[in-house]
Amino acid sequence: MKIIDWYILKRYLATFFVMLLMFIPIGIVIDVSEKINKILAKKVPFAEVAGYYGDFTLYFANMLFPIFLFLSVIWFTSKLANNTEIIAILGSGISFMRFLRPYLIGATFISLLALVMGFFFVPKASKGFNDFRYTYLKNNAKIRESDQVYKQVNDTQTIYVGAFNYMNKSGSKFNLETYRGDKLVSKINANTITWNPKDSTYTLYGYNKRIVGDGAVNDVIVRESQKIMKLPFEPDELTPTVYVAETMTLGELNKFIEKEKRRGSSNIDSYLVVKYKKYSIPVSAFILTIIAVAVSSMKRRGGMGVNLAMGIGLAFSYVFFDKVFGTMGEKSSMSPLLAVWIPNVTFGILAIFLLRNARR
Structure with missing residues (x-):
């Protein structure tokens, strides 16, 4: 890679991880402020609390990583644009697609990291996070009660x-x-x-x-x-909890889904949505990176504020689409595979459109 590639790639990765390190402590502080009374009232051991916030860090980072990635790319690309660095790069004869290459390399690294985390580490963090909440923080035990379970074991x-x-x-x-x-x-x-x-x-x-x-x-x-x-049968097999699929590694989840299919479980669509999201979320890193570069590579009269406002709007639109269609995949007759990939397909088309305009 050339010097310009390393320059952009280092800023891409550094800005993303710095943003994670900035927002995760904020999330922990907000969570502590909300739960400290219950934790003290129930005299939860310090080791349990420390383990919970370790799991919370992974769970929180995985859940919001598309937003963090999107905003970090908009942030440093807008700075490049405001400093007229992008104009100098493109003016030297480098095409816009060539300028985009280090961004795609960075997106590949982040996608692979998200894939490995989602397959192996986040499920265990999700189990610890939810078990702590339901053991110490939830007053209503019915939240983990299932009604009228009928299945073949x-x-x-x-x-x-x-x-x-x-x-x-x-x-x-x-x-x-x-x-x-x-x-x-x-x-x-x-x-x-x-x-x-x-x-x-x-x-x-x-x-x-x-x-x-x-x-x-x-x-x-x-x-x-x-x-x-x-x-x-085991208790989990009898009535799997709402989040049981989130607590399994990919291999465990595949076996669990096959077993639940044989038993005629009514929750199959929910488990399939979790499985397909393990693949779709890493792909979103490429789509959101392209959209962020296309939106923020132009020097605007309002400066970085305009780019950030547009970025925040698009990021939360993506999250909204993801939640709505994820719920439809779980609760309606819509195919879980289709429901999970609609946000990526929709924003992928938007990315192509914005990229074509940015190249002009």
């Missing part, structure tokens, strides 16, 4: 739970049905069911088992007030 058994609370690992109105082919072999009912993490068993209260015979009179019924037994 293996080739011969299906379960039904009227409601399951993930906080205390307990459910109500539990049914487990076992089939041989199309024939019902046995059915277990319980008023409540509780997970025992020490030995990975369940305690069933109001236990009632019916073994189906050749006729109704030949059925065997067993009743117990309480029974401890192993069952072919």
Whole structure:
């Protein structure tokens, strides 16, 4: 690479990481100010709080990295334009596309970093971040309660739970049905069911088992007030939490989705949206970089303020599109793949249009 490439690339990466280092402490301070009373009231150990804010840093940076990247590119490119450096570069015979090359190299580096973080590190940070919030900060336990879960847990058994609370690992109105082919072999009912993490068993209260015979009179019924037994599923499999897909690495998520498809889970679209976003968000680094350069490479009468105002508007428009179509992919009949990629396609077209105007 030439000197001009290194000059732009170093400023690209330095501005991005400096902006991250500036805004993350601000985010932590705001979060502390909101939660300090609950943390002190519940006497949360310092190690737990420190771990939470370590996870918060990764979670926060990953969630807002497109905005940070976009604003950092607009910031330093606007400075280049205001100092007439871009005019000098283009006046030396370098084409606009050649001028764009170090930006694309920087976007490639950031995309690969975001991809690795999203595949392996952010899921673990997401789990720690959300577990801390729901353990110490949320007063309403129902936020992690699922209603009327019905699914197939293996080739011969299906379960039904009227409601399951993930906080205390307990459910109500539990049914487990076992089939041989199309024939019902046995059915277990319980008023409540509780997970025992020490030995990975369940305690069933109001236990009632019916073994189906050749006729109704030949059925065997067993009743117990309480029974401890192993069952072919884990609490997370029984009623996955809202954010369960966000806490898995890519390999774990792929296996989980395949398993949930076999079981007929109604949350498949939500899990697919999380999976596809692991790929779409890194791609947004290229699109937002091109838009930022196209918008801020011109020297404007209002200076950097105009460019930043336009940049903030476009950045939050991207986030708005991403949230709206992500929700549509989870809750509507729209394909999750299509919903996740619509923002990138839309802003990709905008990037091409702005780039053509900037080249002129």
